[in-house]
Amino acid sequence: MAETLDLTIYVKRQDDGTAHLDLAIEGIDCAACIDEIEGGLCKLPGVVDARLNYTNHRLAVEWRDGQMSPAAVVEELRRLGYRAHPFKSRLVEEEEDRRAKWLLKCLAVAGFASMNIMLLAVSVWSGNVTDITPETRDFFHWLAALIALPAVAYAGQPFFQSAMGALRNRRTNMDVPIVIGILLALSMSVVETINSAEHTYFDSVVMLLFFLLCGRYLDQAMRRKTRAVASNLASFRTEVAHRIEENGEIALMPTAALNSGDRVLVRPGERISVDGIVISGSSDIDESLVTGETAHRAVMVDSQVYAGSMNYNGTLTLTVRAAGKGTLLDEVERLLENAATAKSRYVQLADRVAKIYAPVVHTAAAITAVTWIVTGASVHDALLTAIAVLIITCPCALALAVPVVQVVASGALFRAGVFLNAGDVFERLARVDTVVFDKTGTLTLPTMSVVNAVDLHPDLLKAASRLALSSHHPLATAVAQMASDCRPYDDATEEPGCGVRAVVDGREMRLGSPAFCDAQVLADQAVASDPFASVIAFSWGEEQIVLLVRQALRPDAAAIVQQLRQRGLDCRILSGDRPEAVAPIAAALGIALWRGGCKPADKIAMLEDLKAEGRKVLMVGDGLNDAPALASAHVSLSPISAADLTQAQADAVFLGDRLRPVLSTIEIACRAHRLMRQNLGIALIYNLIAVPLAFLGFVTPLVAALAMSGSSSLVTLNALRARGRASKPIPEAPPSHPVPAAQGA
Template structure:
């Protein structure tokens, strides 16, 4: 074990823990001492800079390690090692299978050329045997995803697209092997089986690449829960699991900590960042008697909280469950390729069976009938159909990515093309999320406020200092500065008391729908400093463009009615709602769905995740929280809101092109199936037809986007 050692010194740690409280060499020594007592830990490295410990264990349970550290006074939280390493084992596996099938296909085709060119019988048989030696292990390895999927479908009593694919590959390989062993003059299908596998794996990989970016927002919300809490027992703090808290427990919430349970403040004053759950942009002061919720962040003073709800009963957990339900409903959305596949699978089975029975009845030659049946299965296998949608999705998502729009969901483009209403969140989406001083207070007032604000890291204090700096005003010197958590800042100027903070604390009347800070000067006069959010520079242009393109625009916000109404009026949005909880946003979107509307939700906060998951499609700005980005179908990688219109326009183009590709696949089958049924589809013709159809849909997908 070593202090601040780099993670690279452990090749593959199987357990990584976050240690939020360590801050010195003594902490590291204490962590190492606790870990040294645990059997099953082979190696450990503590990184003080990143506040992590990397462990190599003999399958040790993470809970045991976390409990051992808690007993020594160290909070710990497990981190996902695969997520940290950015691993994608499925993608790597598909690429390897594509490489194996492609290499084998090229070698077998070279041998097949010699056979098709009229090689002598002994030479042809030798080439067939060599082809078998190459093809059998390649097919067994590369086509395994299709065989496994087909086996699962059949065992469940249903058909999917992989069932006819597996039949075609398996029968083509088996019949070719029997012919090679017998020295028969029948044409072999090794090259066709490998070509099928190669092209279908490419389509499978493109589809996987589109799906892999999507991560569950419900899991992300669960990850935001504080896993441990500081419970007060007899005046002492003990580290316990947050899920073990019960109603009535007293817990300590330090500045910077996330609240681990819903409860009521019993002692202490502070400011809370509640934007995650309410969408309120301004920190909220809390004092004894105030209710707080899990997932909120304590900003300034320590709090003692009496637990009301913990574990699965917290508001944060209920929100996560709400998102999970909505995501599950969206995952049932049927894409174009899925709908085509449901029709395709039974039709191909019927055609293959009809070809076999018809030729057997007409020729009494079982091998000939089997060859024709295989040709039907091979030539109708969905190489083009398998590429039709993923190829367009890959080209379109690449085009959008180069323009700063990341597409995460594999059906997002299709759903985006169906949108008729765009719904925006306010704070952080249509506005910058930063509060700025509004109005034009006198220079003397602003300079005094800036002098008091120097003692606070509160966002409103920063806004005051920024406003004074923009005017070129130097902060007035204030002595004996003292911050009062949850209230404000006080000090002495010219020998008299001055204060800056909550208007109620200063005895001022204030409109609680507004963001106001009170100032009391040395003469006892009070002033109200008002703040407002700044709309994004292109918010008005974006809304105007969407309305011009025929979309209805709505605004949903958890903020007060006054600021919401003013922003809506300034941007030309006629339909807006204020003081909306996350649950209310979901209910509003469900009501629109019941009316037959297809809503696009654009939001950035944790309180928007339910709406992002519930809506027909969703977009998160690049500055959104991780949970919002993971709930959204698309993420803007920049601050341009006009990209929303760009994404909608490109989705319509992409969906048209997907339908074109599916019709090209249908046309290919309309031409090739009669040839196969007539017994004219030789192995080389089948391979050429499959390659041509796949190339056609790929070229159509790659056409310039307009």
Template sequence: MAHIETDLGALGGVKSARVNLTGRRVAVVYEDGVIAPQALIDRLGFLGYMARPFDPRETGLTKDDRENARLLRALAVAGFAAGNVMLLSVSVWSGAEGATRDLFHWLSAMIALPAVAYAGRPFFYSAVNALRLGRVNMDVPISLGVLLASFMSLFETINGAEHAYFDASVTLLFFLLAGRYLDHLMRARARSAIAQLISLSAEGASVIEADGTRRYVPARELKAGMLVAVAAGDRLPADGLIREGTSDMDRSLLTGETAPETVKPGSLVHAGEMNVTAPITVEITAAGNDTFLSELVRLMASAEQGQSRYIRIADRLARFYSPAVHTLAAITLLGWLLLGHGWHDSIMAAIAVLIITCPCALGLAVPAVQVVASGRLFRSGVMIKDGAALEKLAGIDTVIFDKTGTLTKGEPALVSPLMVSTETLALAAGLAQASKHPLSRALVREVAKRGLQPVSVSDIAEHPGLGLSGQYMGEAIKLGNRAWCGMEESADDHGLLEFAFRRGAKVPVLFQFEDRLRPDAAETVAALRQMGLAVHLLSGDREAAVARVAQAVGIDTAVSRASPQAKLAYVDALSKAGRKVLMVGDGINDAPALAAGYTSMAPSSASDIGRTAAETVWMGESAAAVARAVRVGRRSQRIAKENFALAVGYNVFAVPLAMIGFVSPLVAAVAMSTSSIIVIANALRVGLGRTADAGSAKRDADTAPGTRALRDAA
């Protein structure tokens, strides 16, 4: 990994190069116009790696199937040869002598040598490419060990010796291939969710032409502005706005919710979502690489490319592997010869050292955990944009929440008066629909939810800082603040948002709105506190509104009326005090604080700037994703340390045993393969943890002051 990254990074115009070992990809950031992609591909070819531009659609099963088939064929040939040579060796072990023994040795050679030549190709090709470039990779000592055992056996056969070791050669290769095949299968299982994401994308769409005719257009050729017909049961090929039709849409990709959501003309829909019940016509607003689905793919790729501290350590250790293992093998060979052992026993001991020290386990120890953890979080609605964020999530000791859009939904809902005449509500909505004010939109939503139509109002005028006015059946009507509508001001608004409505000389009606909590907000805070984390609330909202939410979710430390600069200063102060802060926010005003935190999270509903600044993004309404991400981060960090210890401990324990002759080449092959499989299997444990993270703290959350009252009000 380090060799590729260093070599590519040294090219002019290349800003950075990052290798994804598990995904078999390298991501390069370069200056367009200074260096061309083909130059990067050519350089990788010079380094011994056949490369081509990354196409997300090739991350599915086809490529893995080809690799599986290649390894499986090699494994089958090695297994066939091992079984038959073992049968032929039984007569030799039983005491066959002279011409009979020599005949069985030659028969074994006729089976074993072609099998080694064919089944050993995955190792031999890799080793030759490395040597051609003046490098030594992990397949060089493996190939050297297999070939030495085979040629020694052939030498013994030609000279009519009593023993030949063709059975050991092909069985050794069989176990090496079995380990690599299982390693490949488990890597494929651990591999990213990118292939799953891409599978959600439609291959094409039926485009509606200006004359009403339809033609099929591949997804890659779709453009913004096109009208496409989407039948029930089809997935959307691009992002867009519904122009005709009402249907139910499976939006689990975006919201994490399995229940379909009703969409109608004007609704925004995204590529990858499935139209469930009725045909619709969609006007494309974003296609190809500009869709929300493509953004998710890029986020997942970024997550897998990130390197944690442990990956960098493992990479540095693996860099010293080749010189060290060949030195140890040479020392073993010379040591055995100096102690009076024969060439045969000395070479077999050296072969065991070459094979048992393969650093596969060390190279996979951390990347496998990172990929499994990112995949598990994605499936539960959390996107990790940087692999290093997992390590950071495990190390945090403080969580700071913004209020609006983070602990709350960011969508005011009418809570009072619940019993109001339909005429008054429809009339107020008639004024409200002329304004873009959040409370005006909330009032219009409430009217639509009740199945009402806003009343037509004439002479509507908007008065900045005051509200709206208009005429209805000869009466003046107003919608706005208390004073504007002739109501007395109140010293305590209980943290609610207010709109007053007045019709002529009638008594004004006060509409009160509440920005409702996200599902599981209180449970999430309780879960974080159970993990030993300090939880703060930092908001630019009014003191009463902030205090109401803080009391409802159980946060003791709350700061209100905080400007973006104040939020940044607050996070900086905690950081300078040695705290490792997870900042959770959603707006443009949170972006500086998100960037200043040790790590950061944002909901998918956040502003573009907020999502860009955050290292982790969660989808759906539930705030439980925050606690879930921290739990998975901690679990992955613990398992990464276990894997690192297993990989290092294996080599510390196994190498001395091989050097003193306690391990044969065959046992070495089994041990090496087993160590890699154990490391990957341990990494898969990340995906077996509990998923109901915040739910375990529900009982404590329910005791938080004000939680039940706020829920009832909502």
């Protein structure tokens, strides 16, 4: 690779004269890689430090500024056998890292406090039934207060902030009753301590905090892990472009370094990586990954082109620019805005429960107080019992019921190769009854492949695919993928607009257009059998074959659609491609309801119609044209190959060449949703037993501690079932096909 990528925008210059670069590394599979990478880089002149994070496969390199170029680091890594991709940590991820650290600190404080207070509390409980003196008990209570008050003030912050946020927006969430319970229990315990009473609830309060923080931290940790892998994958796909500098030189740049107005060169066979306007040249481009349309579009000067299109036969010069009026991008952005405002905020299951739960609990406490006063108890006793009701109902199990299931289920999804973007996906996925697929890039693979390989003579196919290695044409690339022998033929020459040729074993070999290979008759027959495939011909001496190239269905598409239908889901196709091209796909999958030629607005309209019928739609799509539909669907999925804008709209992203993750996602979500409801049920039964006991005044601190930890453990154990049959082997997600750095535009 003669060209080197200009990485300067990723380099951070530091005050002490060193430069810093973060890289995501592909190909780390064992611990020995750490030493190999760090040791290898430290031998480079000028490198001050290289540190590999083995957990998230990121490498931080520091060198004395000016002594070497960042490209040397990447080159050295390539020599060692690793692919390095410049990595820019996203703001969201840094924010999550900070929050995870903060939660861990709160958890540590709550853990320390609950251990020490429990030490004091157990002494008091056992002393109360034996011979503790009131002085010792008071001393212990004061000590417990001394530990509990600062600990709660610190470790309770996540809950206080969330509850305040909800109240300020005039909503309630699960944290509101938690905070009320904590504050009341604390203040009552302080009052009781001052009055030298027998019982305080400091231990219950800090234990409650500890349990809840465990749930929060696990939830956060799972999401962080998913996000780290997802952003590594995103940086593996770093797009590059050939920028034409002021002086006419061409430099390979990451697209992130391009500004509006820069000129970019796109050669034949390269994927266009920027949105822009053609300023010179003309070509045919394949926009199937953008619009779903598989027929090529002719572009000339002043045409708008989109990132993700494949340039076929001409060299283009583009100016980079944001969307203009009336272009597809403009329409997509406008529709996205509408979809975002129209989408009613989905209220999460736990918050819906909290909305009913909080008033009921608070009324129960009030009724308790009133009843006790009416039946002749003192106001002090009545208040004590009422507060005991609040403490015992403080929704410890309830607040753990949903997050713990989410943690376990997103772990299961992670292993199935699905990354979540949104936290409440499970609840929405579980209610899906209709699945709408996009065709191009979703049901079919995003790359081209030879569809009639089985009908061809294996030797000729082998020769054709090896010859194809020497061509840059996109169709030839599809043929080259099948090459078992990855050494291109010597002296192969490419004839622009025709194909490639080489002389092998004394006979001339040609790969290219049917006319170039003298195979027009064969080609006409082939086209008649499959009118939507592109034809590429191959000849070797007198022998000729014709290869049909098009986007093939994902290998398991038919089986998965079949299984989805068996689950009672209604499957449909909405495609931007021509109806004639959609029909055979729909027939192959046995899908009766399909539509082709849909513009982004048509897709939204169709989804709105389905919504009006009361259906909950799962939209699976990848093109830029699908982004608005994904945003307006009840829940959405997209393959990792999707356009960036589209991926950002999807609730989850799946890896690999198969459609299986769609089915796994629905299965795991249904199981998770069932467990969430079971857990809420367990929490409810616990309350039904505990509240009457508290009402009658039987709840001592010991009972409260037992009840709380018991119900929390039960809920957590039940949530672990969301892992499913762990023995079922789920194949490791295959690495996404990284685009070679030089390909791009």
